[in-house]
Amino acid sequence: MAKNGFFSRLRRVDDLSHEVHVLAVDDSLVDRKVIERLLKITSCKVTAVDSGRRALQFLGLDETEKNSVALDGLKVDLIITDYCMPGMTGYELLKKIKGSSTFREIPVVIMSSENVLTRIDRCLEEGAEDFIVKPVKLSDVKRLKRCMFGEGLGLNKRKLEEHCGVAIPSPTPSLDDDNVSSNRSPPSPCSPRSFSSLPSSPTSSTPLDSPTRRFEASSES
């Protein structure tokens, strides 16, 4: 399921002091406040905007701006967006980003309160990295960060250990993952959370689910 950009993404985060910068997009003020805090507590730098239009403006992709220039060279490592938004939906935003030669390598994660398989499929097919069912939990954000940016890469290791409650490295879900729903099998560390209740399907296994393979492969570069 992961696109070509996967290994180049890991290579980009080669500075151990680099803080992951996330652009969060959600029209709900309550949700924006929560996602911002979730990201900050996992040591990410956050820019939160209230619409797809503003997200594009921030990136410098807004077509209505004559001379679009990305704001101040602030590199975005991840975009996390709500699906249902007035004006431009998260899906439309995803398409615009994946359609841009400059920005298509940035992983995009979709959040939605509706666990609709066709919606999830559509987003993943369009290049979304992952799909999170709302309400977003701390374990979702930790898992995301772990899968996308690796163990110990671009992270403050001790902070991550404190928050995850496990020693690094560990490919298994942290003790903090509290999916209390008893009829849900524990999600494999890096498959989209919405798939965890389905029988394991070939589409949900990706190179992302093996941190050791990831490190071995990245040493080739």
Next chain:
Amino acid sequence: MEIVGQLQKQFVDFSTSLNHEGFLDEQYLQLQKLQDESNPDFVCEVVSLFFDDSEKLLNNLATALQQQVVDFKQVDAHVHQFKGSSSSIGAQRVKNMCVAFRNFCEEKNLDGCLRCLQQLKHEYFLVKNKLETLFRLERQIVEAGGTVPVIG
């Protein structure tokens, strides 16, 4: 300190009952995990945003349902928003009421919608009252020199 102990017990009992009666679900506990010394008022701040947002939405809903020709898509959009924010803070009964409300919107059932709005208002003000009581208890514990017990 006698008084701190009493207040703490009150707090724990009240929190537990809110969970058992379905007013607040696991997501509320998630929010509490995000609160620490660097962000000591996080939960209160988010909940305040929820209160403001909710009261606006309730007004919008009342207005939308009073129109000569009711735009059920618009009504549904408001309810969807309310469902989202209540879910994000763990206000389970409010969220469930929104789910029922959306069904009536889909059916374009005006009576059903009007009834749901009344029930939604009722549930909202109930949970608002409970949360304000919870925050008051927390304040009292801290003012009496104690620490707020961690639930769950």
